[in-house]
Amino acid sequence: MPKNLLRWVIISALGLYFSGSLLFFFMPIRNAAIWIILLLAVVLVAFIYYALRFWPMLRELPRGKQISYAIFGTLFPLFIAASIRGEQPYLTDNHIIVILAVWLGVILAVLAIITAVVYWCLSVTLKPFETRVSRxxxxxxxxxxxxxSTYFLVAFYPGAMTLDSLAQWDQALTHEYTDWHPVVHTMLLSVLLSIWESPAMIAIFQIVLISAGTxxxxxxxxxxxxxxxxxxxxxxLFALSPVHAISSITLWKDVAYSAALLLFTLLMYMIVRSGGRVLMRWPFIAGFAVTGFMVMFFRHNGFPVFLIVTAFVLIMYRPYWMKLFPVAAAMVFxxxxxVNPVYTALDVQPSDPQEMLALPTQQIAAIVTEDGDMTEKQRDYVNRIFPIEKWHEKYNPYSVDSIKFSWGDYDRFTIYxxxxxxxxxxLHLVKQNPDIAASALFKQTSLIWQINEPEDGYTxxxxxxxxxxxxxxxxxPVLNEDRKMNAFNYLKNADESIPFLWRPAFYTAxxxxxxxxxxxxxxxxxWLLLLPVALNTGAVFVGIPAQDFRYLLANSMIMLPMVLISFVKFEPQATEVLDDE
Structure with missing residues (x-):
């Protein structure tokens, strides 16, 4: 058999194997029509073909990048396979060899797809120098x-507000602040509402901030x-995304924070692309300061994000540290x-420490409700915090709110x-019940890592x-009934037809x-480009209370710019500061 023909026979066989595996991963394989299996196989054959063309390109890369591909090509497909997996009762009742074969086929199919994408992107070469573009x-x-966004504001005028939004609205009007909401962000809302006391004013501010980012x-x-x-x-595509369209007019602190994180990520891109030279320009430093202040003050986890990212910039671009360090130090000061004397003078009430305990609370709840291994002393202590029968009644594997908001029964002061x-x-309960604790952790953090919404979960x-x-x-008030229904149906249809649009893990991947x-x-x-969002995602992972998409709205905002940034050839890093910059 000719070598070329044999190659295509093997590629075609792999395409059929990958096709069957992918379909069996999501549905009973006997329910799949033959033409669907064959059509998917043809598509996968194309991916396999281009993935194989990447190998000569890979051999030309430095050894470190070759090793990185071996690691990335192993871990990333495993993550995707775990992230898109459903309940799979039709698969798990098969022999273990069948289950392993399907998983292997899915992982290899994902590897072929991402390798083909890598090949296509690296095959494109842009001119390495920048051009002047008017501001x-x-x-x-x-x-x-x-x-x-303006269309959506008119459709749902004067904006959208949840109970969380109304609580911050109350603080903005009364100036009686609690640290439940970022106080500086609330004070900014107070200023905006002094101009026009309408939710539309805040929605307009959010639209301007997001549009500035785009x-x-x-x-x-x-x-x-x-x-x-x-x-x-x-x-x-960014503008038409239902995620961004409706979020831009929803009065959540997360919207302004996410827009700030988008701007901060773009600043990291400018630094990396210019080899750090942009740090010599005072207008850029001013923009860094303004954006940094928004990141620090618009959400509680923003300060460590700003601090760590700035530290990396100072280390990675040491020749320019004299420009950035004084400004960054002043911002931290x-x-x-x-957050200390000013908050004290304003009599800002501290937020409930319970906000930090979402994961431990959920893991303890899972251990209690699944009759895990507990000593009498541990059971008595847990019962003091929340009666045992209440743990059983209130535990939701995907949200801690039903427990922590049981004000009459949940005795948080026993903890404090x-x-x-x-x-x-x-820690002892987790050590005694590692399987239950791990399962509770994965369920509570599902929003962060799982593209496919769990059947018993929610978003x-x-x-x-x-x-x-x-x-x-x-x-x-309804300003225009047709416009309102068009916008509502747009959101509803997108929700029903493309559900993964509302899963942050899709954008993270x-x-x-x-x-x-x-x-x-x-x-x-x-990697500096991904650091702001990665740190924010990590912070949300540690303290996520519920499955609210808004916590990781920034992940969707940075995804599309990141696609195009991957085609850009960065300038080499300068070894010395040029005086004329």
């Missing part, structure tokens, strides 16, 4: 987001000579002044009075109205893939 184009590139993204990518049609496609005992009890996605019968008399491609093209400094 006025920022406004032009911001237009898609402005237009779509405008700067388009402008900076234009500078890097990304073809304009691709920039416009990315910006239009101001932050400490604000002796943190040491709580920590010891929790809190969006709201289109102000929470009704609120004490402020805020309502949603794509952002990780294209950052890795940027690394292969440019070097290890490309």
């Amino acid at each position: 006025w184009k920022i406004a032009l590139y911001a237009l898609p987001s402005i237009v779509v 405008g700067i993204a388009g402008w900076s990518l234009d500078q890097a000579r990304i073809p304009k049609p691709f920039i416009w496609i990315a910006l239009i 101001i932050y400490q002044i604000v 009075d002796d943190w040491g005992r709580y920590a010891r009890t929790y 809190s996605k969006y709201t289109t109205h102000i929470s009704r019968n609120n004490e402020f008399g805020l309502v949603n 794509l952002a990780l893939l294209f950052t890795y491609i940027a690394y292969l093209r440019n070097g290890w400094r490309a």
Whole structure:
């Protein structure tokens, strides 16, 4: 048999194997029509063909990148397979060999797909130098987001608000602050509402902030000579995403914070692409300061994100530290002044420490409700915190809210009075019940790592109205019935037909893939682009209370710019500071 023919026979056989495995992964294989299996096999054969073309390219890469591909090509497909897996009762009742064969086929199919994508991206070479682009184009590139978000604002005027939004609204009007919401962000809302006391005012601010991010993204990518049609496609897709369209007019602190994180990520891109030279420009340093303040003050976990990312920038671009360090140090100093003496002067009430205990609470609840291994002393202590029967009644594997908001029964002060005992009890319970504790951890953090929503889980996605019968008399008057129904149906249809749009893990996976491609093209400094969102994702993982998409809205915002950034060839890092910069 000719060598070329044999090659195609093997590729075709692999395509059929991958096709059958993927279908069996999601549905009973006997329910799959033959034509679907064959059509999917043809598509996968194309991916396998281009994946094989990557191998000569891989051999030309430095050894470190070859090793990185071996690691990434193993772990990333495993993560994707675990992330998209459903309950699979039709698969798990088969022999273990069949189950392992299907899993192997899915993992290899994902590997072929991502390798083909890597090959296609690295095969594209742009001109390595930047071009001058007028800053006025920022406004032009911001237009898609402005237009779509304004349409949604008119459709659901004057915006959307949940109970969480109303609580912050109350603080903004009364100036009686609690640290449950970021105080500086609440104070900013107070300023905006002094101009126009309407939810629409805050929605407009959010629209402007998000559009500034998209405008700067388009402008900076234009500078890097990304073809304009691709920039416009990315910006239009960003604007039309139901996630961004409805979030932009929903009064959550997470929206402004996510937009700030998008801007911060774009600043990291400018630093890396310029080899650090942009740090010599005072307008950039000013923009870094403004964006950094928003990241620090718009959500509680923003300060460590800013601190760690800035530390990495100072280490990675040491020749420019004299420009950035004084400004960064002043920002940290101001932050400490604000959260200590200023908060004290404003009589800011501290937030409930229970916010930090979501994962331990859920793991203890799982151990109790599944009759895990507990000593009488441990059971008595857990019963003091929350009656045993209440643990059984209130435990939701995907949300801690039903427990922590049981004000009459949940005695949090038992914890606060002796943190040491709580920590010891929790750690011993986890050690005694590792399987139950691990299962509870994975369920509570499902939003972060799982693309496929669990059958017994949920995703809190969006709201289109102000929470009704609120004490402020805020309502949603219908300005245009047709426009409202069109926008509502757009959200509903997207929700039903593309459910993974509301799973942050989908965007995290794509952002990780294209950052890795940027690394292969440019070097290890490309990972700085992902660091702000990675740190934020890690912070949410540690303390996630429920399955609210808004916690990781930033992941969806940075994904599309990251796709185009992966095509950019970065400038080499300078070894010395140029005086004329």
